[in-house]
Amino acid sequence: MNIRPFDFSEADYEAYATVRRKAHPESPLDLAGLQHLDRTRAPSDVLARFVVEQAGEAVGVLEYATPYYDPKPGVLEVVYYLHPHHQALEGPLWQFLQGRIAPHQPQELQATVREDWPQYRFLTTQGFVEVERRWVSVLDLAHFDPSALARPLPPGITIQPLSALPWQEEAFQRDLYALEIELLGDVPTAEPITPWPFEVWQERSLKDPNLLPEGFFVALEGAHLVGVSMLFKSHRPQTLQTGLTGVRKSHRRQGLALALKLRAAEFAQAYGARYIRTSNHQSNRPMLAINEALGFVKEPATVLLRLSPVPQKPGPLGSQ
Ligand SMILES: CC(C)(COP(=O)(O)OP(=O)(O)OC[C@H]1O[C@@H](n2cnc3c(N)ncnc32)[C@H](O)[C@@H]1OP(=O)(O)O)[C@@H](O)C(=O)NCCC(=O)NCCS
Structure with missing residues (x-):
């Protein structure tokens, strides 16, 4: 070796x-x-x-x-x-x-x-x-009918893709960043997530080669951003990958997350994708409930493992 x-x-x-x-x-x-x-x-x-x-x-x-x-x-x-x-x-x-x-x-x-x-x-x-x-799960869009689950949006709420919003302007980016950080703080992870600073987020998220502004949906109340569900391009054939889905606490249980996911699924069908993939913590009952209702099918779990403390026993250094 x-x-x-x-x-x-x-x-x-x-x-x-x-x-x-x-x-x-x-x-x-x-x-x-x-x-x-x-x-x-x-x-x-x-x-x-x-x-x-x-x-x-x-x-x-x-x-x-x-x-x-x-x-x-x-x-x-x-x-x-x-x-x-x-x-x-x-x-x-x-x-x-x-x-x-x-x-x-x-x-x-x-x-x-x-x-x-x-x-x-x-x-x-x-x-x-x-x-x-976490569970990765997959929705096969071949026989998926978004209209079966559709409900009217609450009054005053619109859903728009990033491509229709001023996402290249810093003021909008700061609002979107604030929304994402707030929502990430609500994801039921075992430990709190350390958010990226704004400039790092700009570089890593908005310049992601898989970013798809037409498939990245934002729920707004007037100009106030209240929810998000984003699809990214994927290296997997015929597939789009879900990023964060979330709705501000003040606007939950009004059907917004479901509406955002349905809008994203509709987009994916029109885009010509066959599959949407997503990944959810096993403890995230609300998000799992929505994905189960939509028909996502689970794959084997992805597990975060930890070794602590780390044994201090340097081994042989290999061949170089
Ligand atoms: C998960 C989340 C996006 C749901 O947003 P929401 O807009 O409140 O969800 P909806 O109103 O569209 O819910 C649709 C259905 O999902 C189920 N559901 C939603 N929240 C639920 C909860 N807390 N407990 C049980 N079921 C829930 C219900 O069946 C609900 O329909 P109902 O209200 O008629 O009973 C929201 O709780 C959130 O932002 N959580 C923090 C961020 C997060 O964890 N995101 C996922 C990480 S990928």
């Missing part, structure tokens, strides 16, 4: 995508998304990625990094994918990783894996424990 640094070239991104496809054919890499994420890292972020080779062929990728979505001091996120024929490399890779992360002295390691992936079994054997579970 040879472990070498990932060089961020197109060839290495392709090698990453190939390994991921072999490791998890049901979950291909979002290449453009990963490149955007790498480009918009904070200068202070830790990011170390490696390619694992055997007989000159890339059979794995391995990474430890500051968590992109919820960076917290002292926390590193661990990611690895291995070609199924080379799963036995997990042990040596874990040794390598422990040696590499030791100088960073993390207080906690995190990993996000699907419950049916080998990483789940391996990492829990190393002492990682579950923090929370």
Whole structure:
């Protein structure tokens, strides 16, 4: 086995995508998304990625990094994918990783894996424990009829796509940012989410290559933003990906979230998509209730795992 640094070239991104496809054919890499994420890292972020080779062929990728979505001091996120024929490399890779992360002295390691992936079994054997579970679920639009669930909007409320709103103007962006931060604070996560500063959000969200202003819906009361449900382009064929859906507390239980999701589904059908994917915390009964009513079908759970404290036992440093 040879472990070498990932060089961020197109060839290495392709090698990453190939390994991921072999490791998890049901979950291909979002290449453009990963490149955007790498480009918009904070200068202070830790990011170390490696390619694992055997007989000159890339059979794995391995990474430890500051968590992109919820960076917290002292926390590193661990990611690895291995070609199924080379799963036995997990042990040596874990040794390598422990040696590499030791100088960073993390207080906690995190990993996000699907419950049916080998990483789940391996990492829990190393002492990682579950923090929370999310369900990815999929709506097949082929036989979906949005009109069956439609209800009239409450008086004074309109739903508009971002493309019809002044989303390139900073004043509007600040309103949208405030809405998203408020709603993110209401998502029932195991621990509070650390929001991105406004400038980081501008760069990462509004310049996301998957942003689809026509599929990003906002509920307004006059000019006041009260709710949101957003669809993004996806690297998966015939698919759109849901981002955040949320409604301000003051406007809940009036059918706004359902109306936003129906509008998004209608858009997706007109756009020519066959599937909408979404991801929800298992504790988010309100959101799950809406998605179940719409007909979303659940896949195996995605689990956030944590190792804390991190054992201080540097292993052999691999072949380089
Ligand atoms: C989840 C959320 C978006 C629902 O918004 P909403 O506008 O209140 O939802 P709706 O009024 O459209 O609800 C439609 C139906 O969903 C179900 N539902 C909604 N909220 C519910 C709740 N708190 N408990 C149980 N069922 C609920 C009901 O069946 C409801 O119909 P009903 O009011 O006629 O009984 C809102 O609670 C929210 O913003 N939560 C915080 C953000 C979040 O967690 N977003 C999801 C993360 S991806």
